[in-house]
Amino acid sequence: MGKLVQVATNTVTSAVASVTLTGINSDDVYMIAMNNIVPVDNSRNLFVRVTKSGTPDTTSNYDVAGKQLRTDTTFSNSASTNSDKFLIHFNQGNLTGEANNIIYYLYNFNSSSEYSFITFEETGFNSTPNLMGNQGGGVHTVASASDGVHFYMSAGNIASGTFTLYRVV
Amino acid sequence: MSNLRLINETSVSGSVNTLEVPYVFTSDFDIYKVTIKDWETASTTADNCYMRFIDNSGNIITTATIDFAGLGMIATTSFYESKNTNQSAGSIVFGSDNPEGANAVMYFFNPMNTNSYTFSMHQSAEIKNNNFTSIKQIQVLKQTGLVSGFSLTNYVSPVDKGTVRVYGLRVDNG
Numbered sequence: 243m244g245k246l247v248q249v250a251t252n253t254v255t256s257a258v259a260s261v262t263l264t265g266i267n268s269d270d271v272y273m274i275a276m277n278n279i280v281p282v283d284n285s286r287n288l289f290v291r292v293t294k295s296g297t298p299d300t301t302s303n304y305d306v307a308g309k310q311l312r313t314d315t316t317f318s319n320s321a322s323t324n325s326d327k328f329l330i331h332f333n334q335g336n337l338t339g340e341a342n343n344i345i346y347y348l349y350n351f352n353s354s355s356e357y358s359f360i361t362f363e364e365t366g367f368n369s370t371p372n373l374m375g376n377q378g379g380g381v382h383t384v385a386s387a388s389d390g391v392h393f394y395m396s397a398g399n400i401a402s403g404t405f406t407l408y409r410v411v
Numbered sequence: 412m413s414n415l416r417l418i419n420e421t422s423v424s425g426s427v428n429t430l431e432v433p434y435v436f437t438s439d440f441d442i443y444k445v446t447i448k449d450w451e452t453a454s455t456t457a458d459n460c461y462m463r464f465i466d467n468s469g470n471i472i473t474t475a476t477i478d479f480a481g482l483g484m485i486a487t488t489s490f491y492e493s494k495n496t497n498q499s500a501g502s503i504v505f506g507s508d509n510p511e512g513a514n515a516v517m518y519f520f521n522p523m524n525t526n527s528y529t530f531s532m533h534q535s536a537e538i539k540n541n542n543f544t545s546i547k548q549i550q551v552l553k554q555t556g557l558v559s560g561f562s563l564t565n566y567v568s569p570v571d572k573g574t575v576r577v578y579g580l581r582v583d584n585g
Contacts, residue, residue: 245413251582275580277441277520278527311480311549313494339528339555343442343520365520365532365549373478373496375532375549404441406582408414 246273246408250390257282257399263407264296264390266351271410274346274391279403281334285369287396288331288342292351292358292388299384302326308362308378320376328360328380333368336401342366347410351388358382414581415444423573426453432575433469433560436522440579445517445533447563450507450573457508457539458568462501462550464522464529467557474554475499481548493548502548504563505535512572513537515546522558529558 249265249272266272279288291298306328308320322329334342343366349359359382364375382388393405419435436443452458464472479502480494493503505513515535521527529552536545552558563575 244415246415246580248414248581248583251584253582253584275442278524309482309547311482311494311547313478313480313496317480317482317492339526339553341521341527341530343518343530343532345518363518363532363534365518365530365551367528367551373480373549373551375480377482377547404582406580408580 245411247411249407249409251406253404254400254402257401259399260392260394261400261405262293262390262392263405264293265407266389268409269352272348272351273408273410274348274405275408276344276403276405279342280336280340280401281395281398282401283398284336286334286398288334289394289396290328290330291392292382293390293392294386294388296389298392300326301384303383304328304380305383306330306378306380308376310374310376312372312374314370314372320378330362330376330380331364335367335369335371337371340367340371354387355385357385358388416579416581417576418579419577421575423570426569426571428569429562429564430573430575431465431562432577433465435560435577436519436558438523440581441521441524442580443519444578444580445519446576447515448574449512449514450505450570451512452507452509452565452568453571454568455509456568457506458565459503459506460563460565462504463562464552464558465560465562467559469559471562472552473499476553477501477550478553479548479550481546484545486543502550503546504533505537505546506539506544507537508539511538525555525557528553528555
């Protein structure tokens with residue numbers, strides 16, 4: 243099994259508006275592991291953008307396709323194109339015990355000539371609350387280098403969570 | 412040193428229905444990656460394998476507090492959804508028989524965090540009764556107590572082969 247080399251980490255213990263992980267500077271695959279992510283306000287979406295030279299890219303070039311696994315109803319497709327952010331993590335809960343937990347793999351982020359791709363796996367509680375997790379992938383359709391990932395809630399702050407970027411070698 | 416730390420390797424010994432992997436989760440890590448390979452029944456009788464959590468005293472947790480949701484992707488027929496709430500046993504990890512067997516990668520989150528439930532997710536690749544299936548599943552133990560490990564159990568057909576490795580994802584702060 244390959245090695246993981248930590249590149250950046252941020253553990254939120256008091257509310258913050260956003261978390262940015264940067265440091266992608268090689269053509270390796272990168273991984274982001276996240277756990278215990280809770281919004282300050284119940285029922286918030288966790289939004290995601292890639293960063294260019296440390297700044298979140300707000301252009302409408304984010305595509306996602308995933309399958310929402312959930313306990314309360316039939317699984318649904320989760321797809322979007324040309325959004326100004328990755329729409330992946332929905333309706334996050336903040337009641338006792340609830341948290342969101344996510345694994346990303348990042349591909350071609352360092353390339354100036356290829357799009358930035360991600361795969362994602364998620365398990366957490368929505369605000370209903372029900373177990374829910376989106377599984378799939380996404381792409382930022384801009385052929386320029388991305389050096390990191392930016393996370394923020396649809397409204398309000400991030401109450402807790404550990405976000406860690408690793409390089410897979 | 413890699414931030415992916417091998418914590419434990421446990422292999423099936425003899426012919427058993429349950430393989431317990433206790434005392435592998437500690438306060439040193441919040442996220443664990445688990446690989447399971449070559450999980451095979453002792454006979455040609457196929458069976459499914461389900462997971463349970465183990466508490467900090469080494470006991471299998473049997474209270475009805477497990478929710479799960481999974482997608483079974485079968486090569487030869489329609490995919491199926493599997494979901495339930497408040498179960499005493501966890502989700503099906505995979506099915507297997509002999510000699511093909513099953514393999515999976517799992518993640519566990521927050522097992523030693525008393526402010527969070529313990530979450531898991533896994534993906535498997537298996538052959539059972541000559542049908543290839545991959546299962547993608549998420550799961551939660553709706554308790555905030557300490558969880559030290561997990562168990563894998565075949566319902567009726569014992570296994571005599573299988574290796575489980577547990578890795579911790581190390582986070583270095585500062």
